[in-house]
Amino acid sequence: MNETIKIEEAVSTVLAELERQRYSDTTIKSYRCNYNVLLKYTKEKGINYYSEQVGLNYLKEKYGLTINGFYGTHPKKISATMRCMQVLWDYTEYGKITFRMRGKDKPYECPNQFKQEYDAFNKHFIERKYAPQGFQAVIKPIRRFIDFLQYSNVQSSEHITSSLITKFLSNYASNKTRYVATVISGLKNYMNFLYQDCFISEDISRLLPKVRIIRNSFIPSSWKTKDVKKLLESIDRGNPTGKRDYAILLTVVRLGLRVSDIRSLRLSNLNWNLKNISLIMQKTKQTLELPILEDVGWAIIDYLKNGRPETSSDILFIRHRAPYDAFSHNDCLQHSLHRYMVKAGIEIPRDRSCGLHSLRSTLARAMLDNNTPLPIISEVLGHQNIQTTSIYLKIDMEGLRKCIIDPDEVFKYEK
Incomplete structure (x- = not known):
C-alpha cells in the first residue's frame, strides 16, 4: 500500500x-x-x-x-x-493510470520453487525484445509445464528429467503437429536458458524431440476479387470509424502489410514527398519500403483530415474510443473485418481462415495473376526467404494448370 x-x-x-x-x-x-x-x-x-x-x-x-x-x-x-x-x-x-481491460483469468502466479528462474526467463525475453505475440506463444506452454511440475511434486528445476518432459508432452498427443512443435520449441528455449544460466547442471533441451513441419503442406486462404470489392464497398466512409477501417483494409489489400505492422504504423513512417511508406516490420525486424499508391494515399489523407480523433499519439490508426491511442497488441482487427463481411453478405466458410492475413494472400495471388516475378512478390510482402513466398504459388491455379502434363503426350514419346 x-x-x-x-x-x-x-x-x-x-x-x-x-x-x-x-x-x-x-x-x-x-x-x-x-x-x-x-x-x-x-x-x-x-x-x-x-x-x-x-x-x-x-x-x-x-x-x-x-x-x-x-x-x-x-x-x-x-x-x-x-x-x-x-x-x-x-x-x-x-504511480501510473492505465485504463486497461480486466483479464478474465487470474494473473499467473509461479510456484515459489520455480519463481527465480521463471522471472529471470521473463527478463531475458524482454531484453531480447521479442514481439508480444511471440512471447505469449512461448510463455504459455512453459507456464503449463511449471504447473505440471508443481502437480508432480517436483521441488526444484534441477529435478526435471526427460521422463517428466515426456509425460508432460503426452498431454498434447491429440493436438495438431504444428501446435506440438510450438510447445516443444518453447520448452527447448526454456530448458536451454536454465542450463545456460546454471539453474540446472544438464542441458535437457538436447533430449527433446525434433518435430518436422513441412512449410508447403497447406494452401493459403485467399479471397475472390468480387468479394474484396464487396467488402470495401460495404464500409460507410461517411463516418470517422468507416474512414479508418477503409484505409486499413485498403492498405492490407493493396500493400499486403501484416496486421502487426498496421497496428504499429506511425505518422513518421509516411513520407509524402517521396510517396512511400518505410517501416521496421514487427515480425522480422527488417526494413520494408513500399510506395503509397494513389488510392491508398487518398484514403489515408481522408482519414487524417476528416476521421482521426485529436490525440498526441504518433500511431497512424488509433482507437476511436477513449483513450485515443494505439490498438492493443492482441487486437487482430478480426471483429471489424467480420462485421463488414456480414454487412457485405460475404459467406464466411468454416473450414478456411478469413482474417486480414488472407487479404495479404489475396494480394500475392493477384500479383501472380499479373505474372509478377516471385522475388518482387517476396520483397513486397517482406519475406526474408523466397521459399516462404513460394507457398503462394499454390493459389495460382491458372499458372498450375499450365504445368499439367498431358498423358497422351507422355505415352506418345514413350512409343
Missing part, C-alpha cells in the same frame, strides 16, 4: 486523467459515482489510503462478492465497479 497518496487525492487524479483523455461524459459519471460510494465506505471505516484489499473488501460488502483479485467474468454492473477499483489500485500502487 502506498501511504503517501490519500484516497481522496487518488480519486481526484484518476477523474482528472479521464477528462484529459477525453472519455465520454457517461463514462466519467460512472467512475465518479462509484468513487463517491467508495469514499463514503472508506470514511465510515476510517480508511485513509487505498489498497487492492480495500477494493476487494468494498466489493464484498457492496455485492456480497468474495474474490481474490480484479479479474474474472461478472455481471455488467459489477464489472464496471471492479474496473474503477482496478484503475485506482494501479495508480496508488504503481
Whole structure:
C-alpha cells in the first residue's frame, strides 16, 4: 500500500486523467459515482489510503462478492465497479493510470520453487525484445509445464528429467503437429536458458524431440476479387470509424502489410514527398519500403483530415474510443473485418481462415495473376526467404494448370 497518496487525492487524479483523455461524459459519471460510494465506505471505516484489499473488501460488502483479485467474468454492473477499483489500485500502487481491460483469468502466479528462474526467463525475453505475440506463444506452454511440475511434486528445476518432459508432452498427443512443435520449441528455449544460466547442471533441451513441419503442406486462404470489392464497398466512409477501417483494409489489400505492422504504423513512417511508406516490420525486424499508391494515399489523407480523433499519439490508426491511442497488441482487427463481411453478405466458410492475413494472400495471388516475378512478390510482402513466398504459388491455379502434363503426350514419346 502506498501511504503517501490519500484516497481522496487518488480519486481526484484518476477523474482528472479521464477528462484529459477525453472519455465520454457517461463514462466519467460512472467512475465518479462509484468513487463517491467508495469514499463514503472508506470514511465510515476510517480508511485513509487505498489498497487492492480495500477494493476487494468494498466489493464484498457492496455485492456480497468474495474474490481474490480484479479479474474474472461478472455481471455488467459489477464489472464496471471492479474496473474503477482496478484503475485506482494501479495508480496508488504503481504511480501510473492505465485504463486497461480486466483479464478474465487470474494473473499467473509461479510456484515459489520455480519463481527465480521463471522471472529471470521473463527478463531475458524482454531484453531480447521479442514481439508480444511471440512471447505469449512461448510463455504459455512453459507456464503449463511449471504447473505440471508443481502437480508432480517436483521441488526444484534441477529435478526435471526427460521422463517428466515426456509425460508432460503426452498431454498434447491429440493436438495438431504444428501446435506440438510450438510447445516443444518453447520448452527447448526454456530448458536451454536454465542450463545456460546454471539453474540446472544438464542441458535437457538436447533430449527433446525434433518435430518436422513441412512449410508447403497447406494452401493459403485467399479471397475472390468480387468479394474484396464487396467488402470495401460495404464500409460507410461517411463516418470517422468507416474512414479508418477503409484505409486499413485498403492498405492490407493493396500493400499486403501484416496486421502487426498496421497496428504499429506511425505518422513518421509516411513520407509524402517521396510517396512511400518505410517501416521496421514487427515480425522480422527488417526494413520494408513500399510506395503509397494513389488510392491508398487518398484514403489515408481522408482519414487524417476528416476521421482521426485529436490525440498526441504518433500511431497512424488509433482507437476511436477513449483513450485515443494505439490498438492493443492482441487486437487482430478480426471483429471489424467480420462485421463488414456480414454487412457485405460475404459467406464466411468454416473450414478456411478469413482474417486480414488472407487479404495479404489475396494480394500475392493477384500479383501472380499479373505474372509478377516471385522475388518482387517476396520483397513486397517482406519475406526474408523466397521459399516462404513460394507457398503462394499454390493459389495460382491458372499458372498450375499450365504445368499439367498431358498423358497422351507422355505415352506418345514413350512409343
